[in-house]
Amino acid sequence: MTKETEYAIEVDKLTKRYGDLLAVNDISFTVSKGEVFAFLGPNGAGKTTTVEVIETIRTPTSGKVTLLGMDVTKKKHDIVPRIGVLPQGFSSFDRITVRETIQYYSRLFCCMNADIDGLIDLVNLKDKAKEQYKNLSGGLKQRLGIAIALVNDPEVVFLDEPTTGLDPRARHEVWEVLLGLKEKGKTVFLTTHYMEEAELLADTVAIISKGKVIAMGSPGDLIERNANYLALTFKSVDGKVFEILRKMGFEPVLDNHKNVEVRVEHTYDVQKILNAIKDAGALYLGLDIRKPNLEEVFLKLTGEALRENPPEMEPK
Amino acid sequence: MNPRIIIANLVVKLLSFSREKTTMFFVIAFPIILILLFGTIFMSQDNVEYHLCVQDLDQTKSSKESINALEVNGNFKITMVHPSINATQYVRDNKVNLVLIIPKGFERSLIRRKFFNDLQASVTITYIYDPSSSSVSTKMDVLNGVLAGVNQELSGMPPFIKSVKKSILTKKYRFIEFFVPGIIAMAVMTLSLFSTVDSETELRQKGIIRKLSTTPITRTDWILSNILYQFTLGVICTIAMLLVSYAVFHVSLHISAWLPAFILLDVFAFVGIGMILTRFAREAQSAAAAANAVSLPMMFLSGSFFPIELMPGFLQKFAKTLPLFYVNEGLRAAMVFEDNMAALRDAAIIGVFAAVVFILGIIATKWEDDK
Numbered sequence: 001m002t003k004e005t006e007y008a009i010e011v012d013k014l015t016k017r018y019g020d021l022l023a024v025n026d027i028s029f030t031v032s033k034g035e036v037f038a039f040l041g042p043n044g045a046g047k048t049t050t051v052e053v054i055e056t057i058r059t060p061t062s063g064k065v066t067l068l069g070m071d072v073t074k075k076k077h078d079i080v081p082r083i084g085v086l087p088q089g090f091s092s093f094d095r096i097t098v099r100e101t102i103q104y105y106s107r108l109f110c111c112m113n114a115d116i117d118g119l120i121d122l123v124n125l126k127d128k129a130k131e132q133y134k135n136l137s138g139g140l141k142q143r144l145g146i147a148i149a150l151v152n153d154p155e156v157v158f159l160d161e162p163t164t165g166l167d168p169r170a171r172h173e174v175w176e177v178l179l180g181l182k183e184k185g186k187t188v189f190l191t192t193h194y195m196e197e198a199e200l201l202a203d204t205v206a207i208i209s210k211g212k213v214i215a216m217g218s219p220g221d222l223i224e225r226n227a228n229y230l231a232l233t234f235k236s237v238d239g240k241v242f243e244i245l246r247k248m249g250f251e252p253v254l255d256n257h258k259n260v261e262v263r264v265e266h267t268y269d270v271q272k273i274l275n276a277i278k279d280a281g282a283l284y285l286g287l288d289i290r291k292p293n294l295e296e297v298f299l300k301l302t303g304e305a306l307r308e309n310p311p312e313m314e315p316k
Numbered sequence: 317m318n319p320r321i322i323i324a325n326l327v328v329k330l331l332s333f334s335r336e337k338t339t340m341f342f343v344i345a346f347p348i349i350l351i352l353l354f355g356t357i358f359m360s361q362d363n364v365e366y367h368l369c370v371q372d373l374d375q376t377k378s379s380k381e382s383i384n385a386l387e388v389n390g391n392f393k394i395t396m397v398h399p400s401i402n403a404t405q406y407v408r409d410n411k412v413n414l415v416l417i418i419p420k421g422f423e424r425s426l427i428r429r430k431f432f433n434d435l436q437a438s439v440t441i442t443y444i445y446d447p448s449s450s451s452v453s454t455k456m457d458v459l460n461g462v463l464a465g466v467n468q469e470l471s472g473m474p475p476f477i478k479s480v481k482k483s484i485l486t487k488k489y490r491f492i493e494f495f496v497p498g499i500i501a502m503a504v505m506t507l508s509l510f511s512t513v514d515s516e517t518e519l520r521q522k523g524i525i526r527k528l529s530t531t532p533i534t535r536t537d538w539i540l541s542n543i544l545y546q547f548t549l550g551v552i553c554t555i556a557m558l559l560v561s562y563a564v565f566h567v568s569l570h571i572s573a574w575l576p577a578f579i580l581l582d583v584f585a586f587v588g589i590g591m592i593l594t595r596f597a598r599e600a601q602s603a604a605a606a607a608n609a610v611s612l613p614m615m616f617l618s619g620s621f622f623p624i625e626l627m628p629g630f631l632q633k634f635a636k637t638l639p640l641f642y643v644n645e646g647l648r649a650a651m652v653f654e655d656n657m658a659a660l661r662d663a664a665i666i667g668v669f670a671a672v673v674f675i676l677g678i679i680a681t682k683w684e685d686d687k
């Protein structure tokens with residue numbers, strides 16, 4: 001018997017080296033059953049290495065990793081039927097249709113009688129059921145990959161960068177599928193370098209950089225703890241707004257579109273600033289008030305951007 | 317090992333194959349085209365038949381019988397030239413290279429020689445020929461041989477030296493019968509080698525392997541289903557080749573359990589080689605190039621297309637180091653010569669070879685790409 005714990009995944013002092021390269025450096029965390037846990041970090045941070053150790057397909061250099069109470073280095077055969085995986089850069093057989101592919105994977109998990117049509121519905125691929133894999137767009141391929149990850153009705157689902165390389169619309173469609181999963185109460189381990197993805201889907205986010213987990217908590221917590229301010233942006237027409245803000249003791253910055261940006265700690269500061277501008281008769285064309293996001297948290301914690309390009313501009 | 321997983325894999329592979337037109341062509345149609353092509357080219361060499369024009373100026377029963385004898389003994393296809401035609405002119409006009417003229421008085425001389433023992437009686441047979449033609453000398457050699465036989469017989473004395481024709485083969489076989497087993501061996505080799513290289517590199521490059529390693533399928537299941545798939549294709553294309561050979565060339569080949577056995581050994585050997593190649597050439601293209609580098613010399617030097625006896629000695633020695641040579645020899649032993657001992661010996665050699673490369677292949681292509 002394997003002991004059942006409240007945790008789906010327990011990682012204790014995991015380290016993984018590739019020769020001289022320290023890919024994962026002594027990390028520890030737990031994932032509770034039923035939660036969506038996101039590993040957020042830039043390329044090369046060690047996300048895939050960590051998930052693949054948990055999925056039993058890589059061996060750790062040191063540390064202990066337990067999945068559903070079982071040691072991943074010893075219980076591969078017991079673990080595999082209970083997890084579902086969408087690997088990074090998922091791909092399948094070119095000339096096999098959506099339906100046949102799902103059927104194939106469900107046969108690999110012999111004893112499971114997968115509800116093929118249910119899975120096709122779940123990922124919204126009903127119209128494409130007879131399409132061969134090679135004819136699917138990137139987003140459809142990923143959705144098929146998600147359906148396949150679910151053929152054995154797994155207790156824990158791993159999704160390694162499910163939306164990387166997709167255009168914004170395809171990304172949103174994948175997110176819809178993932179929100180459906182979340183509603184079903186599956187334990188999901190997600191890796192991503194899109195903070196919107198982590199923020200939207202995750203109950204707990206672990207920020208990983210250079211093989212280390214540098215912060216962990218709910219998205220709200222992380223923001224609260226690390227970026228507790230409001231960002232105000234004025235679309236300005238003259239330099240007055242900038243001057244007023246400086247005189248009030250804030251630290252406004254001008255961006256290259258001549259917009260004035262300022263960070264304030266409390267909501268009543270916003271009112272104060274607006275009043276001051278009004279009293280001085282200064283003009284502005286527009287105002288944007290925004291809570292900071294995980295991007296800024298990441299920036300603050302590591303001093304570097306999560307990714308070089310915004311997702312929309314990323315080459316496919 | 318899980319039969320259900322193996323079958324699931326086999327189904328996916330066969331489906332992919334049936335949807336891939338180029339692979340279908342190379343696996344099924346290409347060997348058949350080779351058989352049709354080479355079979356037709358070499359068909360004519362199997363029964364060499366020379367064309368011979370004969371002008372019979374005697375027009376007697378004896379002269380007709382002699383012409384008949386020429387047709388039978390010399391294996392000539394005879395065309396009669398009318399006595400009224402000028403033979404020299406006929407050679408020029410009709411672009412034939414030789415006309416044989418039986419003179420008037422042939423029968424009379426023959427009777428005088430045979431029944432009256434008149435040693436003075438003789439006839440002169442004239443060849444009118446075109447010396448610029450390349451095949452005319454062979455033709456005259458054959459004719460001389462036949463005529464010498466006739467002379468000898470007429471002398472009434474038993475010949476001193478007799479020749480007995482005895483082929484090293486107990487059964488006469490034709491080129492096409494030699495060729496078909498070679499093409500079967502070659503086709504199975506190519507399909508095993510290339511589909512292994514293709515599927516292994518595709519698997520790695522496209523990351524399907526990552527997905528599969530998180531499912532219950534094992535490396536053993538994967539390899540066994542590949543073997544089964546290639547064996548199935550091997551059997552399908554062999555059946556197709558045999559049907560065509562029977563229908564078009566009326567071959568006579570002995571079909572026994574050796575045939576599937578050699579197909580299977582052929583598959584194992586080249587799946588093994590394919591796996592080793594993919595281990596050392598990770599890029600799809602370099603792996604395909606390596607597969608070509610292995611299969612082309614194998615095709616031409618191991619006696620698939622022609623007997624290795626036609627090659628210089630050092631190449632013959634080299635041929636005997638090639639695994640395909642033993643599949644060729646074994647299949648021919650089983651299908652043409654019906655020599656079970658020889659087939660068994662070849663099967664043993666290729667079997668040992670297959671076992672070794674197959675195990676090396678398995679070791680070379682473990683699934684974890686972990687260091």
Ligand SMILES: Nc1ncnc2c1ncn2[C@@H]1O[C@H](COP(=O)(O)OP(=O)(O)O)[C@@H](O)[C@H]1O
Binds near residue numbers: 018041042685686687
């Ligand atoms: N099989 C491997 N062999 C050697 N180095 C590797 C291997 N896999 C990953 N790495 C290296 O380990 C580091 C972490 O990689 P990875 O876990 O893939 O990061 P992420 O998924 O966050 O992008 C990277 O520097 C990467 O180059």
Ligand SMILES: [Mg+2]
Binds near residue numbers: 044047049088160
């Ligand atoms: Mg990764």
